[in-house]
Amino acid sequence: MRLLIDAGNTRLKWRLEHDLTVISQGRGSMSSDHPLSDIDQYLGTVSRVAVSTVAREDLRMALDAYLQERVPGEVRFYWAEKERLGLRNSYSNVSAMGADRWHGMYGAWKKRGRGCAVIDAGSAITIDYVSDSGNHLGGYILPGLAMMFKSLKTDAARIAFEPNHAVALEPGQSTGECVNHGMSWVSLAIAQQLHRDVEQLGLSDILVTGGDASRLQAVGLNASEHPSLVLDGLGFIDHEVFSA
Ligand SMILES: Nc1ncnc2c1ncn2[C@@H]1O[C@H](COP(=O)(O)OP(=O)(O)O)[C@@H](O)[C@H]1O
Ligand SMILES: CC(C)(COP(=O)(O)O)[C@@H](O)C(=O)NCCC(=O)O
Numbered sequence: 001m002r003l004l005i006d007a008g009n010t011r012l013k014w015r016l017e018h019d020l021t022v023i024s025q026g027r028g029s030m031s032s033d034h035p036l037s038d039i040d041q042y043l044g045t046v047s048r049v050a051v052s053t054v055a056r057e058d059l060r061m062a063l064d065a066y067l068q069e070r071v072p073g074e075v076r077f078y079w080a081e082k083e084r085l086g087l088r089n090s091y092s093n094v095s096a097m098g099a100d101r102w103h104g105m106y107g108a109w110k111k112r113g114r115g116c117a118v119i120d121a122g123s124a125i126t127i128d129y130v131s132d133s134g135n136h137l138g139g140y141i142l143p144g145l146a147m148m149f150k151s152l153k154t155d156a157a158r159i160a161f162e163p164n165h166a167v168a169l170e171p172g173q174s175t176g177e178c179v180n181h182g183m184s185w186v187s188l189a190i191a192q193q194l195h196r197d198v199e200q201l202g203l204s205d206i207l208v209t210g211g212d213a214s215r216l217q218a219v220g221l222n223a224s225e226h227p228s229l230v231l232d233g234l235g236f237i238d239h240e241v242f243s244a
């Protein structure tokens with residue numbers, strides 16, 4: 001069995017496969033001691049692990065040690081690359097790019113094979129544009145929605161509110177409404193800017209992934225949702241590496 005892991009800054013997403021058929025997939029919290037506890041009993045039958053991570057180095061090392069102790073097969077970490085199958089990274093220093101961004105872009109490139117926008121609404125929101133010819137045109141990194149809520153709670157003394165994910169865009173008339181409608185307002189602004197960029201750049205479509213994907217779609221983001229786009233791209237690359 002092959003185990004694919006996408007370890008972000010908030011959640012660890014995993015997928016167990018046998019001969020490229022998905023046996024099971026799920027997620028754990030990166031703040032828990034054992035984010036893979038749901039599949040502990042299967043790790044002894046895993047022949048290979050492929051990992052995409054942007055987690056803190058101490059967490060990456062702890063995950064590596066946890067896997068090495070339990071998995072008989074190889075544990076391989078995959079990072080952003082300069083180029084693969086015609087997809088070309090715009091970063092001169094590719095090692096600085098989050099592995100999740102490259103794997104999400106590669107998953108989109110393999111699925112579409114033409115210009116597209118990739119949005120990962122996770123702990124941070126990342127946006128990447130790829131041209132029809134496979135050139136990474138560049139992208140953006142924004143604070144994630146939960147990160148924005150958290151910064152208001154921790155950095156503003158007199159803002160008390162309960163976050164809610166309902167979409168409401170009218171001007172708020174209480175602290176809670178001003179904050180929650182503000183989050184919908186920011187999400188709408190992101191969606192509208194994406195639509196303008198995709199139009200101007202002549203990109204064919206938008207692929208969205210990440211825990212807050214549905215929130216962006218709820219305010220009108222015209223995108224197809226691919227909940228495991230990072231795992232998809234990671235799986236394509238790992239398969240290509242081992243089939244070469
Ligand atoms: N059950 C959940 N646990 C944690 N975050 C969640 C959950 N459901 C939705 N979210 C939202 O998804 C975001 C995390 O998305 P995810 O793609 O897992 O992040 P990352 O890849 O950065 O670890 C959080 O910031 C939060 O706003
Ligand atoms: C921007 C990110 C934190 C997003 O990660 P996530 O929100 O999925 O945890 C991650 O892609 C990252 O650490 N990037 C490194 C900087 C860069 O991509 O330029």
Ligand SMILES: [K+]
Pocket residue numbers: 008100120122123210230
């Ligand atoms: K992510």
